[in-house]
Amino acid sequence: MKKSVILILVTVIFAFVLGMVAAPLLSPNEVNNIEAEVLADIKTEAKTEYYTCPMHPHIHQKHNGDCPICGMSLVSKQIENLSTLSDNDKLHPEIRVDSSVINNFGIKTADVVRDNIHKNIRLYGYINKVKKRDDVLLVSPVSGVVRFINHSDEENKFYKNEVIVSLESDEILQLQKQYLKVVNKNDVKNMRILKRRLSILGYTFDEIKLLIKTKQPSNLYHLRYSDTGLLTKLNVKLKQKIKSGAVIGTLKPLYSISAYAKVFETQWIWLKVGQKISMSIRRFPGLSWQGEVRKVDDLGHSSTTAVKVIADFKDNSKLDLRLGMQTEMTVYTQSKNNVLLVPSSSVIRTGSKNVVVVAKSGGRFQPVDVVTGLDNDEHVEIISGLQDGMKVVVSGQFLLDSESELRAEVARISSPVTEVEMGSEN
Structure with missing residues (x-):
C-alpha cells in the first residue's frame, strides 16, 4: 500500500516538473488545444457510473445505498457517452x-x-343482380363487308362493349348522313326517330354527340356485346360479305352475378376497373366466386365520403342466390x-x-x-x-x-445531471 502511494506521488511530481519545463516552450493557444484534446479523449472513452432505484429512475447517487422514497436497494448503472452512439x-x-x-x-x-406480397382489400357488400346465362348469338343488324376481327386473349374473352367485328357498311353511312341532315334542319321529330335507330344499333350517347360535333359520318360499324363473355364460335372471316341478320358468332356470357360495396378514400385509391376479385357468402361456407371489378365510382362525384364499387362474378354453382345476400369480397390490387x-x-x-x-x-x-x-x-x-x-x-x-424509450429518456436527462451531482460531492 505504501509503495503505491509513493509511486503516485512520484508520478505527480514528475508531471508537475515536466509541465513547468515545457510550458514556456508552448504558446497559450497550443496549451489550451492540448488540454481540450485530452479532455475530449477522456470524455469519449469514459462511462459514468452511478446508483439508481429500479422503481424511481430519477434517483441518482454516487455511492451505494437505499432509495430514499421506497427503501429498495440501489443498483449500479453506467451511461455511455451519447456522442459515440448511432442515431437509432x-x-x-x-x-x-x-x-x-x-x-x-x-x-x-x-x-x-x-x-x-400482394395488396388485398377486403370489402363487405350485397348481391344486386343474378341472371341466367345462356349462349348468345351475335347477329349483325346491318349488311356490309368484314374489315376487322378482334383477336382477344387466348380465352377469346371480350369485355363489356368491346369491339368484336367491324363492318364496312354503306347502310350505316347513309343513316348517319340522314341524321346530320335533320339536325341541321332542327327537325326534332325525325331527330328522335333516327337517334333511336342509331341507339338500337349500339351507338352510345357520347358517340352520337361526337357525330354532331364533328359532322363526319363513317361507313364503319362496330359490332359489340353489352356484357363480358367468351367468344365460343366465329362464323365470318375478313373481306367476307354478310347480310343484315347474319349470325356472326356465338358468345357465352362470363358473369351472371353482380355485387356492390361501399368503400372509403383509403381503399378507393387502390381500386381499378378490371382487377381480380373473389367473393364468399356466409350462408354457403367453403365456397367462393371469382370475378373482376366492373365499375368504380368517382370520389369527386360522391355526396359522401364513401363510393360504390360494382363487381361481376362467375356462377360456379347451382345454389339459389338471391338479391340482397350479404357478401365478403377481396380485391387483389397490387403485388x-x-x-x-x-x-x-x-x-x-x-x-x-x-x-x-x-x-x-x-x-x-x-x-x-x-x-x-x-x-x-x-x-x-x-x-x-x-x-x-x-x-x-x-x-x-x-x-x-x-422500456427502451424510458431508458433513452433517462439517459438524456440523467447524463448531464449526474456529472453535476458527482462534481458537487467532491
Whole structure:
C-alpha cells in the first residue's frame, strides 16, 4: 500500500516538473488545444457510473445505498457517452431481458423473410343482380363487308362493349348522313326517330354527340356485346360479305352475378376497373366466386365520403342466390416480388413513424425505425431498416419498446445531471 502511494506521488511530481519545463516552450493557444484534446479523449472513452432505484429512475447517487422514497436497494448503472452512439441507439437503446421474463410476458419472435406480397382489400357488400346465362348469338343488324376481327386473349374473352367485328357498311353511312341532315334542319321529330335507330344499333350517347360535333359520318360499324363473355364460335372471316341478320358468332356470357360495396378514400385509391376479385357468402361456407371489378365510382362525384364499387362474378354453382345476400369480397390490387417481409403484428405504428423490435442473442432486444411499403393485413413490406435473416418480436413488443424509450429518456436527462451531482460531492 505504501509503495503505491509513493509511486503516485512520484508520478505527480514528475508531471508537475515536466509541465513547468515545457510550458514556456508552448504558446497559450497550443496549451489550451492540448488540454481540450485530452479532455475530449477522456470524455469519449469514459462511462459514468452511478446508483439508481429500479422503481424511481430519477434517483441518482454516487455511492451505494437505499432509495430514499421506497427503501429498495440501489443498483449500479453506467451511461455511455451519447456522442459515440448511432442515431437509432440514442433513440432506442438496447435492453436485456431475463429468459424467465420472456416466458412470463409471452414474448414471441418471427423471421424477417424475403418473399412476394400482394395488396388485398377486403370489402363487405350485397348481391344486386343474378341472371341466367345462356349462349348468345351475335347477329349483325346491318349488311356490309368484314374489315376487322378482334383477336382477344387466348380465352377469346371480350369485355363489356368491346369491339368484336367491324363492318364496312354503306347502310350505316347513309343513316348517319340522314341524321346530320335533320339536325341541321332542327327537325326534332325525325331527330328522335333516327337517334333511336342509331341507339338500337349500339351507338352510345357520347358517340352520337361526337357525330354532331364533328359532322363526319363513317361507313364503319362496330359490332359489340353489352356484357363480358367468351367468344365460343366465329362464323365470318375478313373481306367476307354478310347480310343484315347474319349470325356472326356465338358468345357465352362470363358473369351472371353482380355485387356492390361501399368503400372509403383509403381503399378507393387502390381500386381499378378490371382487377381480380373473389367473393364468399356466409350462408354457403367453403365456397367462393371469382370475378373482376366492373365499375368504380368517382370520389369527386360522391355526396359522401364513401363510393360504390360494382363487381361481376362467375356462377360456379347451382345454389339459389338471391338479391340482397350479404357478401365478403377481396380485391387483389397490387403485388411485389422478392421483398423483405415481416408479420403485420410486429410493426408498431405511432403515427409519425413505424418501429420494429429486433430480437438479438442473449435475451437482448432493440427497437429499430423502419420504412414500410405494401401491407396486406398479414405481412408488411420493409423498404429500409431491417435485413434478411433478422428476428423481430411479434408479441410483447410494446412493453420492450416502452422500456427502451424510458431508458433513452433517462439517459438524456440523467447524463448531464449526474456529472453535476458527482462534481458537487467532491
